[in-house]
Each structure stands twice: as structure tokens, then as C-alpha cells.
Amino acid sequence: MSDSRIRVLVADDEPLVRSGLRLILDAEPDLEVVGEAGDGARAVELTRALRPDVVCMDVRMPGVDGLRATELVLRLPQPPRVLVVTTFEHDGYVLDALTAGASGFLLKRAGADEMVQAVRTVAVGQSLLYPTALRDLVRTRPRAMAGAPALTPREQEVLGLVAQGMTNAEIATALVLGVETVRTHVASVLAKLQARDRTQAVVLGYRAGLVEL
């Protein structure tokens, strides 16, 4: 039982935000907060020592900020998934963190259910967190990537459906394909975009103009 629990690290410079998140996440039988970090450097340290599945990462922290910590954490062997936790949606750093490979973002004002669900979604990695909000976020910044990798029309189609938040099974139904085939396409898209996961693939896809905004 305890092996199947999702291990979470909470990084935020405000102790009261940390304690709140811990209460909420620890109350779930399938989640377990294994550590708290008050700044980015500590978050990297604890991630290395505790090997959590998900790091809830505040963006603005003293010293090493959440953005840099996300990059550092994702460079570790067998990196955790990073869920960026932010006060303001239109914080420019959120998009940077997602581009850097964070798997999703969550607003601190979200309800407890939403927080729990976000951690689970990010941990499993089968679908996208808040597809609409993600698109709006990318929209705030002009297209930046040149020399987009060539995707086949089918791969582009699959990426478009991933961007809508569909799971592999849903995409299979929509395109009348086998789930295995969809999985292959998704894996190929991730490889071509050099994306860590679906979120990063979608962010890069938007920015490269492979997915319509």
C-alpha cells in the first residue's frame, strides 16, 4: 500500500503555504508529503535525498528560485515531475518553467480537490493539466521557436488532440486507431520535440506553431 503512494515534496518560502499544502495532500490516502523546502536550493537537495514523485514548486523563492530549481531537479537521474505552484496565473516565470520541463502548473487559490487532482494528474502523466489555461498562457508570448522539427501529419494531429487534454485512449477513439498506435505516435512526437512529457510537448508545439493557438 505504502509503495503505491505518490510521494510529494512541497517547496515554498512561506511556511503557512507549505503547512496548508501538506495538510491537504497528506489527508489523501494515496498521497504522502515526504518533505518541505523553503527555497530552491533546499528543494534540489531534498529531491536528491528523498526521491519524491512530484515536487510542488513555488516560483518566487529566495536564492535559487523555482524556475532554476525546476531545471536543476529535472537534471537529476530519474527526475520527479514538477508541478509549478503559483500565486498569479500570468506570472511570466510559469511559462518559463513549463518550457523548462515542468509538467503543469497550479494556482495557490485553487480548491483542495483541484490541488489533489493536479498532483495525481502530474504524477501519472497520462493527460494534460488545464489544457485551456495552458494555451492562454502560451498565447501571452509571441512564437519564439524557429526551425520546428518536421512532424508527420498524423503526429501533428495527435499532438493537437494531446493539447486538448485527451488521453491516449480518447485519442485512439477519436482517430479510430489502436491505443498502441497512438502511444507510438505520442512517443515519436516527444522524441522529435525532445520533450520530457506531454505538457512540454504541447508548450513547445504551440511555440513552434505545430499546434494552432
Added chain:
Amino acid sequence: MQATTRHLPRFLARRFAWQMLGAAIGLALVLLVVGLLDTAVTGLPVGVVVVVAVAAAVGLGLVPGARELEVTAARALLDVHADLVVPARPRIAHRVRTATWVVVHLATGMLVGLGLFALLPAAALIGIEAVTGRMLGSQLPLPAGPLEATLRLVACVAGGLIGLVATWPLGVAAAALAGRVLGPTPHDRMETALARARREAEHTRLARELHDGIGHALTVVSVQAAAGRRVVTANPEAAAEALAAIEDTARSALAELDQLLAILRDDAADDAPVALGPVLEDVVAAHRRAGLDLGARLDLPAGLPALLGRTVQRIVTEALTNAHRHGAPGPVSLDVRHDGDGVLIEVANPVRPGARAGRRGVGGRGLAGVRERVALFGGTTAAGADGDRWVLRVTLPCDPEREGL
């Protein structure tokens, strides 16, 4: 300036009214000058009358209130929509311009009056004489032949027309000139730009206060409330703690909001002084209670501009928190003092043994935040190791440019 035909009568009526205003005052001045001088000397040359009358008009332009009257008249009667200025404290440039404008106004008015009440009747009289061939009192000899009569008639019609319609071009010209003469001087423009920049900087500071203060507090409240509700049955003690945290956070946020609103309520925020001493003493006391070995020297005037006061408070709080969090155990010193130019803040704490001076913990967001705040006020921030102590030095100017606004 662009009058459609539909509005032409009104347009002309207003220009004409403006000119007649000038003509009436101008005529009164001339009569006064002639009357006064004539009693002293008889047979005055016209040049002297003109010079003295112009001087009198300039004098009139220097009378307090002349500017306001002229600006009002230009707006109402010349339809000047450009930015016209009535300076609270007129400078020499303003006075010169006002006097010039009064002279222009009176001269234009008298010119139009002359056209209408001298040129037009004279042209009519001479014209009728030329047509009828009868002397009516113009004292001009009658035209010698039909050709001369025709020429004279044409000249009279032209002269009469000029006298009749002079109000139009002169009105348009006056309206065009008003913006230049009564508008803002380069100095005015600079002051306006400075005032705007100051206002924007103030908004930035307030936005920052809201973001860091109220925004942060509401985030804590929202997270703690979500947590408390989540565990209220399973873990009522934790829920009670969450409620206590919410209560504390909300209460201090309200106090902060109170201060911010007080600043906003006062239109000129910088003119509402706050007594910073007691506030800082509270901050110092709180840090001492939390276990900081803190020596404080506070030397501040009774009143500081409100936003400046808040910034000082924030910087001191931030610096002491940093010293507490990242410094080595040992005495921390705080020195806040005020000289004529601004406020100086100095915080020094021991560096943790083994930790390299200048490591990121101390130079992190706390210091970056301090730098940003100080930059908003045009101050300076210096931080670094001084022997075995970490020293933060901040200067905040008391906005020396406020003079003259």
C-alpha cells in the same frame, strides 16, 4: 478651426465677440491715454499715443487674473481645445506671454472694429459718391471719368468686404496663436511630464505593496482555508490551527490595507506624513521577542512621507528577517537615521562561520526585493561582507524634486 457651413454663423459670432471684447478694452485704453496725455500736452504725435497705449496694454496683461480671463475667453469664444495653462505660480515666461497675448487681443479687436466701423462706412460713402456722382461729404474729389468711377467703385467694394469679413481670418489666426502663447511653456511641459512620472512611480509602488502584502496574505488565507476545510473532521486540531493562521494573516492584512487606503485617500500621498518611529520600534520588539540579539538606533523625524515610511518599514523588516534566517548567531545592529536629503538604513549581522560571504541565501529574493523597492525611490542599495559581518546599506532620498509642484 474647421467650421462647417452649418456652424459658421455661431463660429463667426463667437470670434466677433472675442474681437469686440478686445476692441472695447483697447478703445477704452486709447481714450484714456489720449485723454490723460492731451491734458498735459496738446497736438500729440500718433506714435507716442500708440507706444503709450501698447505699454498700458502690457501693464494690463501683468494684472493678476488677466491670464485666467484670457484663457477663459480663448476657450469659450475662440474654441481653443489645445491645452491652455493658468499657472498657480506664474513665472516670467508666463507673464511675458500673457502680456503679449493681451496686446494681440486688443490690437486684433481694434483692427476688426476699425474695419467694421471706419473702413466699411467710408467705402460705402465713397462708393455711393462714385456711383451717383454727388458729393456726400467724403471730401474726396469726384471721379473724373467713368473709368475712374468704376475703379473707385471696385476699390470701395473690396475695401468694404475686407472691413466686413476681417473678423474671420483674424479670428482663425488668433485661435491658432492662442495655443502657442497661452499653452504650456517648455518648462510647464517638463513639469507635467515629471508629475506624471512621479504619479506612475507611485502607482508602481502601490501595486508592489498590494502584490507583496495583500496578495500574499490572501494566498495564505486561501491555502489555509482549503486545508482547514479538508481536515476539519479528520483532524480538528489542525483545522483549528489553520483557522488561527487565517485569523492572524487576515488581521495583519487588514491593518496593512488600512495604511494603504489611507495613502490612497490622500490625493497627494507624499504630503501625508506618518510617524515611523513607533512602527519601527514594534518591528524591533517583535524581532527581539523572536530571539534576535538586536541593537537598534532609530533617529527619525516625526513625520515622513507615507510611502517612504512604508518602504523604510518594509526594508527594515526584510533585512532583519534575512539576518535572523541566514546570519550567524550574535549581535545584529540596526541603524535608521534621517539627514536633510533622505533616510539611511544600515543593518549588520555576523556571517555564519564557514558560509562564504555573498552566498545566495542572503543575496536572494529578500535583497532583490529591497533593491527593487529602493530603485523605485531612486535610492541606492549596497550589500556585502565587511570583515566577519554582513552589512546592508540603503539610502532613500526624500524626493528633492517636489519643489515647485
